Amino acid sequence: MATQKKNNSQSLNAEEMLSRSETFIEKNKKAIIGVIAAVVLVIVAVVLYKNYYSGPREERAAVALYPAQEYFAAGDYEKAFYGDSTTYFGLAKVIGEYDGTKAANLAQAYAGLSLAHLGKFEEAVGYLEAYDGSDTYFASATRAALGNCRINLGDIEAGAKLLVDAAHKADAQSLSPVWLRQAGVAYEKLGQKDKALQCYTEIKDKYAGNPMVARDIDKYIEKVSE
Structure with a gap:
């Protein structure tokens, strides 16, 4: 119930x-x-x-x-x-x-890269910074171009950091050692031999497959090791 x-x-x-x-x-x-x-x-x-x-x-x-x-x-x-x-x-x-x-968005990258090639670094910076992409090639290439623009505009340290970052992002035999060498030369200009040595050593250790860069890398290492 x-x-x-x-x-x-x-x-x-x-x-x-x-x-x-x-x-x-x-x-x-x-x-x-x-x-x-x-x-x-x-x-x-x-x-x-x-x-x-x-x-x-x-x-x-x-x-x-x-x-x-x-x-x-x-x-x-x-x-x-x-x-x-x-x-x-x-x-x-x-x-x-x-x-x-x-x-x-891709046009921003092409614009910045084109202007950088033409030596118009200040104009190039705006376009390169505006590009927002995840494509490995363009993302790293625009970063490296931005780094070179910064160096040419006198901001050498910021430019060198961007080049190293681009090299690591790409991690490619064809591009990374070129950008690391550029970064190393920039650090040499700043008198930062330890950072330059890091860049050159990384080329020797990781990118020996690029003959255009690797064949001379011992000379760069020797120069900053003195």
């Missing part, structure tokens, strides 16, 4: 809770529908943005960047940055017109 009363009580409680829920929904129906509609609209907006605006815009940005990449690969840094005055009007235009796209 007690069990039956308990079951009846639980059944009544469940019915009461259901009734309250129905009453709440009925009273707040408009607000609930409004919230659901708002969530649906946000999802639809995101899908539309990706499919009909962001996606096509990314494609247009990539097409706009392509001539700069071609000129840069050919070593024509002037045209890569400034354009050819016919169909391609320069990296600054790509960055401004397609701000927020991956191609525009």
Whole structure:
């Protein structure tokens, strides 16, 4: 009997809770529908943005960047940055017109690297610092270029640190020993022979596979060991 009363009580409680829920929904129906509609609209907006605006815009940005990449690969840094005055009007235009796209971010790196090659170090710094990417090659190359710009602008210690950081980030036989040697030479200019020695020793220990750098590294080590 007690069990039956308990079951009846639980059944009544469940019915009461259901009734309250129905009453709440009925009273707040408009607000609930409004919230659901708002969530649906946000999802639809995101899908539309990706499919009909962001996606096509990314494609247009990539097409706009392509001539700069071609000129840069050919070593024509002037045209890569400034354009050819016919169909391609320069990296600054790509960055401004397609701000927020991956191609525009990549254009920051190309712009900074092009200006660094042209010896316009102060202008290059702004673009190199604006680039924000995780690609190993470009992230390390822009960091190394920024380091060389800093050195050429007189901030030798900051530049050397950036070069070492770029070398470690890339960890590549082709690039890392070049940047470490540049950093070592910079530290020598500062009279910091211990740091220069660290750079040169790292080349000898880790990057002996690069003959362009490794073949002379003993001379660099000997010079700072005196």
